[in-house]
Amino acid sequence: MLKNLKDLKEKHAPKFGIGSSDESASxxxxxxxxxxxxxxxxxxxxxxxxxxxxxxxxxxxxxxxQTPVAQNNDAPAPQSESEKDNGTSRPDQPSDAGKEQDPSTTEKRQMIQYVVKxxxxxxxxxxxxxxxxxxxxxxxxxxxxxxxxxxxxxxxxxxxxxxxxxxxxxxxxxxxxxxxxxxxxxxxxxxxxxxxxxxxxxxxxxxxxxxxxxxxxxxxxxxxxxxxxxxxxxxxxxxxxxxxxxxxxxxxxxxxxxxxxxxxxxxxxxxxxxxxxxxxxxxxxxxxxxxxxxxxxxxxxxxxxxxxxxxxxxxxxxxxxxxxxxxFGAYGGKMTGKMMDKYAREVEDFAFIPIHGSQQQKKQQRPVDEKEAARQDHRLRVTIGITGWVTDEENFVVPWRVIGADSEVFALRWELESLMKLGNAISAMVTSAAWGIASKEILSKTIFAQIMSAVFLPLGLLKVARIADNPFSVAKARSDKAGEVLADALINKVQGERPVNLIGYSLGSRVIYSCLLSLAKREAYGLVESVILMGSPIPSNPGHWRRMRSVVSGRLVNVFSENDSVLALLYRTSSLQLGVAGLQRVENLTSVENVDVSELISGHLRYQFLVGRILKIIGLENVDVREVSREEAALAAQDRRQEEERARNERRTGVEGDEQSARRNLETGEGFDEEGQRLEKQVQEKTQKNVVARRFEDMDLKGSQSAGANRKDPFDSDESSSS
Incomplete structure (x- = not known):
């Protein structure tokens, strides 16, 4: 198993100074x-x-x-000479040293031939x-x-x-x-x-x-x-x-x-x-x-x-x-310093936000000082949380405060305008009168089955769903690009020589999916420790997940809900042909953990408020229970607001009370043209208002940075400043 010790010494000794005076001390x-x-x-x-x-x-x-190719009930297929030479073996060989194998799993492996494609x-x-x-x-x-x-x-x-x-x-x-x-x-x-x-x-x-x-x-x-x-x-x-x-x-x-x-x-x-x-x-x-x-x-x-x-x-x-x-990635500076500017040019507003440092400074009503956050929060591991939609810029940060301080936690801020438009569109859709009527049928799986087959959807539901279709398509395309940029950042070691954990929900999971496929394509191994994907608008077929798994050294977890009708509606038609990981298990790949949260997630928007609860179910260490409680209180408040808004929309549309007439109107689309137009206008106004406010904040921030540019930082050197 071991190569010649002398050869290994010559190859690796310079890395850790074998033979140094420290090693020869008494x-x-x-x-x-x-x-x-x-x-x-x-x-x-x-x-x-x-x-x-x-x-x-x-x-x-x-x-x-190794991919299963055929049944063989008699005996495992013999190894090829090339497999023997390079030290590989088939999984039906007794090669899992020290692991307690499930007998049923071992028996299944012995009945299958595997090939490396x-x-x-x-x-x-x-x-x-x-x-x-x-x-x-x-x-x-x-x-x-x-x-x-x-x-x-x-x-x-x-x-x-x-x-x-x-x-x-x-x-x-x-x-x-x-x-x-x-x-x-x-x-x-x-x-x-x-x-x-x-x-x-x-x-x-x-x-x-x-x-x-x-x-x-x-x-x-x-x-x-x-x-x-x-x-x-x-x-x-x-x-x-x-x-x-x-x-x-x-x-x-x-x-x-x-x-x-x-x-x-x-x-x-x-x-x-x-x-x-x-x-x-x-x-x-x-x-x-x-x-x-x-x-x-x-x-x-x-x-x-x-x-x-x-x-x-x-x-x-x-x-x-x-x-x-x-x-530490130049003491953490690569993740928050000027080096990130080049990535922001490829994806709008691409930046890593330190979670714990920013949280503490906001509590003290001070502007976030990324330098100070880096000094306090450095750890030997990095965790990056990626949000999938926003209705407020705080949505990039708040869900990830549940993650404890045993790793250095960052939120990835990306494509604010696209995610703002998507978040407002989904919120408007699920509070519409059409969705209120359809949700009763969705619970009985009647319309849910129609959504999954993408045929014969109620016309009223289609008229309202269109407000989210285009924002979702745009944000989905941007998420794929953001994932490639994230992969490039990790390959260039913005995190230093530390393992990275990636956690995301909704299109945040899509960013991670694209990132992992890019890492696999570029054969960038050993960078990512563990990955948790929740409510993912990505294919569930094993081929994609096998490539993702190749660049994840630890756990790869798929969190799904069979009741996520919003995801099914947004990710319908041709995308459903390969299955949707956020709606179902990833089958035939034992190295992927599947976690069913159907009892918790009755709607796609709930993921944002249940990150902490889900991470505890998965077994993540050091989840902040106080932040989990705050999340769940915020979820209860959102549920109340949604019910009130839906009731107002039902009164405006005139479908309140008479359920039979309401269902008939939903099928024919009668009365829902106006609601769709009104909600679409509402989405545009909310998005524009928040984006404009953000631009003014950026202008103020740049002005304050410019004013303080001449102040010497005690940790800066002339050499570094000129770099």
Whole structure:
């Protein structure tokens, strides 16, 4: 399984400084570490655990590219010579190392032959994975196989406080990330914590924390029987230590090593003049490792991991501000700085809005300071929430406040005018008299079946639905473009070397769909950790989802409702031929999780207010329960407003009371021409009013920025400002 160790050392050692003085320090200088706390047998078990998890991850990638082609009830088809040579195997072979397979699933696989249709993409994905796996196994092996000092001299005691773990959270984690059986599961909690802390630092020593590294860490958590919250907390603490050390070193002056203007490190300095810590990137080549050691000692010393050993595990990352800057995307500046301007030229109003920083500043009635938000909110993971329609600009941000602070959360603002027009159109449609009459039939599935077949729809419903048809078509086309632009931004590492989680609803899901297909086409692996798509106007056929799955290292979740008649109406006709993921399960692809929320989602507009509830159902860690309560209170208020508006529209149209006449009028369209025209005018007026107000706000903002342009920021360097 492992390549020649010498070859791996030559290939990967420069990434994390193997052979450096930190690694040769005595155990007494290092403090306690894996070699002094784990005996030789336990270290062997840890090596085997990492190898088994990575082998299982590789098998999952391989299986995703395999398509069932024929039944074979006798025996599995033999492997071709090419499959043997490149190390691939069919999923009917006993190759899922350490995973507890469902017997029925295994039996089904044994009855099916599989073929790899896109061999080039499969080879590229596996090659990328193998390079990453080699670097991980080498780094772990270098640390675990180092000669330890006498345990009697260095062992000491491991007095970690008892863990408060959520059994439901652990069970959900083990259900999704099936644990690998390991003797390490029975270790004392303190030793398991030390393993987890150490592995996180070793992953960071690779000078990135990509989606594959994050998924590996989650599998380790599951296999050790720990709560994912522990890893999340670790990530927050380590991020804070690295950034605090960098900023402290900057404020103390540090070693002012001038970076040459022609140096390749300048390639990611562009546009970060206003970013916290930019001085480190502009003029500082080094970061004092003792500052990092001191910080890690504070947060991890009580858990048994020596401070110097912790800094040593980080390798070159502990000694370079440039590498720290690259890890965080130039301290987060690429996601909010001038570099995003080029993407805004391709898609109207394309910008990442920091959620937690903006929320805190708005509470204090201050304008959003993206720089300050970046300083406070940096994490080792990035989550991007994407809204699918808006009736107010706040809709871009508010739904994503439910996501906790264990990752750095951004909302993607895109195509304001198109989404505003769509949101107002859908709101007008569902409060119309025609929809009020049709909704009673929709609940009985009578008209819903007509919508799904796109024939013989009531004429009155068509006259009202037309106000949303064109806005939906326009916004759908724009979402595809926005997805391609998002993919380009991720490939260019605006997020730094951190894993990205993508969550979206409605056309926000469509943006993610387009993004993932673009990443797959460009063979950009290891960027995206997990994806959650809700109420998605995208095809449900396995072919599309298999390509999406190829660039998602962790979970890929499809949230759907069979009662979403608005989505069915807007996404009808030819689009329904492949099925709609927001209305049904994605079949024949076991690597996609399907979550049915039909009981919660009786209408498309409800997704905006139920993001938090749905994320809790899915099992997302650290959902803000207070924000969930606010969302649901806002939903109740919206329901009341919609009922009142619908009642007014029924009175205007004259269909109030007499249900039989109302249904007849709905079929013939009598009386609904005027309602359709009135609602269309209302949509235009609301959209124009909000868009004009936004333009005035932009003018005021640009004026204030211009007025403050001459004020020197203490974190800016002359070098960075001139970039």
């Amino acid at each position: 155990a007494r200088d290092r403090g306690q570490d894996l070699t002094t706390i784990l005996d030789r047998s336990q270290r062997a078990d840890l090596t085997i655990l990492i190898a088994q998890i990575t082998e299982s991850m590789r098998n999952d990638i391989q299986f995703n590219f 896109d061999k080039k993409a499969a080879a590229s994905a596996l090659s990328h994975f193998d390079d990453w796996r080699d670097s991980v196994l080498l780094r772990v092996g270098e640390v675990l196989n180092r000669d330890e000092e006498s345990p009697e001299e260095t062992q000491g005691s491991l007095d970690a406080p008892p863990l408060k773990q959520d059994e439901r959270s652990i069970n959900k984690l083990r259900e999704v990330y099936q644990p690998v059986e390991t003797p390490l599961f029975h270790l004392p909690e303190a030793k398991k914590l030390l393993i987890l802390h150490s592995l996180l630092l070793l992953m960071l020593s690779l000078e990135h924390y990509n989606a594959l590294s994050r998924v590996l860490m989650v599998y380790v958590v599951s296999s050790l029987g720990l709560d994912l919250k522990i890893l999340n907390d670790d990530e927050v603490k380590v991020a804070r230590v690295l950034l605090d050390a960098a900023l402290q070193f900057s404020s103390n002056g540090g070693e002012q090593e001038q970076v040459k203007k022609g140096d390749s490190s300048r390639k990611w300095k562009v546009g970060i003049a206003s970013v916290a810590g930019a001085v480190l990137i502009g003029v500082t080549g080094g970061l004092a490792a003792p500052l990092v050691a001191a910080g890690l000692g504070t947060v991890m010393g009580g858990l048994g991991l020596g401070a110097t050993a912790a800094a040593g595990y980080l390798g070159a990352l502990a000694g370079s501000g440039v590498i720290v800057g690259g890890l």
